[in-house]
Amino acid sequence: MSTSPGGVAPAPRTPPASARRESGHDTPLIRADKLSVHFPIGGGLFTRKQMLRAVDEVSLSIPKGSFFGLVGESGSGKTTLGRAMLRATPITGGSIAYSDGEVHYDLVELPKSQLIEYRKRAQLIFQDPYAALSPRMTVRDIIAEPLEVMGITATREATDERVRTIAAKCRLNLEHLRRFPHAFSGGQRQRISIARALVSSPRFVVADESVAALDVSIQADILNLLKALQNELQLTYLFISHDLSVVAHICDHVAVMYLGRLVETAPTRELFRAPRHPYTKALLSAIPSLDPDQRGTAQKLEGEIPSPTNPPSGCKFHTRCPYAIDVCRNTEPELDHMGTEHEVACHRWQELALHDYD
Amino acid sequence: MSLLDVQHLTLQFRTDEGLVTAVEDVSFELDAGEVLGLVGESGSGKSVTAKALMKLNPENAVYAPDSRIELNLQQRTIDVLSLKSGKDLQLIRGGAVSMIFQEPMASFAPAITIGDQMVEQLILHKQISKREARTISIEMLDRVGISDAAKRFDQYAFELSGGMRQRAMIAMALSTRPSLLIADEPTTALDVTIQAQVIDLMKDLIREFGMGIIFITHDLGVIAQTADKVAVMYLGKLVEQGPVREVIRHPAHPYTRGLLNALPKLDDLDTPLQPIPGDIPSPLERPSGCVFHTRCPLAESRCRESVPEYESFGTGHKAACFVTAEQRGAV
Structure with missing residues (x-):
């Protein structure tokens, strides 16, 4: 086992619940506070300028060493939130604090010199391993590029050494490094993407739908690799996915987004055992069961996710929620602490929880 | 007589690198009102098989001489592969x-x-x-x-x-x-809540219209929710087929078992995910013998040398595996 650079002590896999807000000494690796990302759209000669609220006042803490899942349907803003945490999208409001024990950055106000340093510490693994790799570069050059661009290694020997080390961790051998990406299968390509993301020794990795394009038999292999690398390299992941069964297996914390808002967040087991938000419940029950005798038991949601340019008033979910009442249509619910780490944004969660037998 | 009868379908593509086998000796039947789930990963030949039913594959497709696809409609029987002109093909494409x-x-x-x-x-x-x-x-x-x-x-x-x-x-x-509907990954691009709506709709329509359906997907959960029968494909071969309950609860082929083990299941979060070792071989380098032997945990020397025949494991449940046939005692 290698220790991470700087000799940072291994973080506990799941920090105790109290580590979040109450006690100040064990701060999360990254924490967003009322973070908003709005995109202006339209505004042509004849169209009125509109605001697309991709992420709207989201507060989220990612504990150091966690495998943090972010789920939601298309248009929920999960990818934009991930990009914002990498400072890869303009931020409209709120703040993001990054603190890994060596450096502390306020990401929204980050000067350019520090942004370059932050790029070494925070990396992204893409969804499509076919689109993410340049067909004209050898695998060695693809993995080495971040080192050269960010000036991490001084000599070619040092670069090669670093590339070989990280490639080996991602189960790529010397023979692989000489070839071009087209010679590889989807699973192998994704291992190349992972090696490229990890070559600069990041602490924080955003994996955006990183297994969604893979076949089931390969997907399990990549998930196991991500988990092994996390333990070995002391990584903290933000794992963005639409697939709840994958998230249930790999993540220790989960946050659920709907139309730019965070509706529920909890430790994984807790969330899957006792989901509180009606949207989370509907998402869970919509997953097709592997049991052919359990057909049609899903709790069906009506309609589709509304447009983020024209979101509903009050609770964003009220247009599809079977339990919506007047207050839901008028007032937007805040995230409510219901247990130590379980938060839910629903006016009626307590009342609805009484009817559940979990 | 079944609505659809596919026998020994073998299909190769002429390419610059020679003939590439996409589908090899695939046989299955489908009755009216029945839903057949065709499962497989990328490159398994499931879409090529489905397109062959409408002769939609490109010009460079070569069908082996003993391949047969018969569509038994009320008035007549259509030998799909013998259809040549655009007018004849219109009988099936968008029609039947x-x-x-x-x-x-x-x-x-x-x-x-x-x-x-x-x-x-x-x-x-x-x-x-x-x-x-x-x-x-x-x-x-x-x-x-x-x-x-x-x-x-x-x-x-x-x-x-x-x-x-x-x-x-x-x-x-x-x-x-139509008498036959082919649905190629119809819910894959949809969000899970929308997928549930579309699956529901399709189930209603099957009941109402009574056509036969071939439901192609890589998602075994979707299959469990919709299909009556399942056929599992790997590298152009149909390795296992049978009633949906049988195949999902008692999978006979090691590939089907591997797929089920690799699948994250919500009701069992403790068992680690078990990937199927290795990668899907390139269609240019099709393994000899059983096509799955390069990734199979049970592979023996005979699996590398000869192609296993279908063995029966119960009513309509068939799989092509030497080892399982011996272990489980084929019926």
């Missing part, structure tokens, strides 16, 4: 057989309204007037749960949301009342 795809944007022309496309297809296949075609189309849109169907009829595909587009495509595919 319809297909819906993963990406609905790809099957609607972007600059023609949804209604015009539906009408055009109906007039082509049925002897009806434009006015009747319009009425049928609007009824069909309404039937698949599109609100304000008369208005949607005059809209373009890009004006509809993803779920609505998928419904519109289903409406178009069913408006000619």
Whole structure:
């Protein structure tokens, strides 16, 4: 086992619940506070300028060493939130604090010199391993590029050494490094993407739908690799996915987004055992069961996710929620602490929880 | 007599690198009102098999001489592979057989309204007037749960949301009342809550229209929710087929077992995910003997040398594996 650079002590896999807000000494690796990302759209000669609220006042803490899942349907803003945490999208409001024990950055106000340093510490693994790799570069050059661009290694020997080390961790051998990406299968390509993301020794990795394009038999292999690398390299992941069964297996914390808002967040087991938000419940029950005798038991949601340019008033979910009442249509619910780490944004969660037998 | 009878379908593609086998000796049957789930990973040949049923594969496709695809309609039997001219093929394409795809944007022309496309297809296949075609189309849109169907009829595909587009495509595919519907990953691009709606809709339509359906997907959960029978493909071979309960609860082929073990299951979060070792081989380097032997935990020397025959493991449940046949004692 290698220790991470700087000799940072291994973080506990799941920090105790109290580590979040109450006690100040064990701060999360990254924490967003009322973070908003709005995109202006339209505004042509004849169209009125509109605001697309991709992420709207989201507060989220990612504990150091966690495998943090972010789920939601298309248009929920999960990818934009991930990009914002990498400072890869303009931020409209709120703040993001990054603190890994060596450096502390306020990401929204980050000067350019520090942004370059932050790029070494925070990396992204893409969804499509076919689109993410340049067909004209050898695998060695693809993995080495971040080192050269960010000036991490001084000599070619040092670069090669670093590339070989990280490639080996991602189960790529010397023979692989000489070839071009087209010679590889989807699973192998994704291992190349992972090696490229990890070559600069990041602490924080955003994996955006990183297994969604893979076949089931390969997907399990990549998930196991991500988990092994996390333990070995002391990584903290933000794992963005639409697939709840994958998230249930790999993540220790989960946050659920709907139309730019965070509706529920909890430790994984807790969330899957006792989901509180009606949207989370509907998402869970919509997953097709592997049991052919359990057909049609899903709790069906009506309609589709509304447009983020024209979101509903009050609770964003009220247009599809079977339990919506007047207050839901008028007032937007805040995230409510219901247990130590379980938060839910629903006016009626307590009342609805009484009817559940979990 | 089954609605669809596929026997020894073997299909190769002529390429610069020689003949590439996409489908090898695939046989299956489908009755009216029955849903067959065709499962497999990328490169397994599931889509190529489905397209062969409408002879939709490109020019460089070579069918082996003993391949047979028979469609038994009420009035007549069609030998699909012997159809040559465009006019003959119209009997099946969009007529007796319809297909819906993963990406609905790809099957609607972007600059023609949804209604015009539906009408055009109906007039082509049925002897009806434009006015009747319009009425049928609007009824069909309404039937698949599109609100304000008369208005949607005059809209373009890009004006509809993803779920609505998928419904519109289903409406178009069913408006000619096909005997066989091929659905190629129809819910894969959809969000899970929308997928649940579309699966529900399809189940209703199967009951109402009574056509046979081939449901192609890589998602075994979707299969468990919709299919009566399952056929599992790997590298162009059908390795296992049988009733859905049998195959999912007592999978006989090591590949099917591997797929089920690799699947993250919500009711069991403690068992680690078990990937199938190795990668899917390139179709240019098809393994000898059993095509799965390069990744199979049970592989023995005979698996590398000879191709296993189908053995029966119960009513309609068949799999091609030497080792399982011995262990489980084929029926």
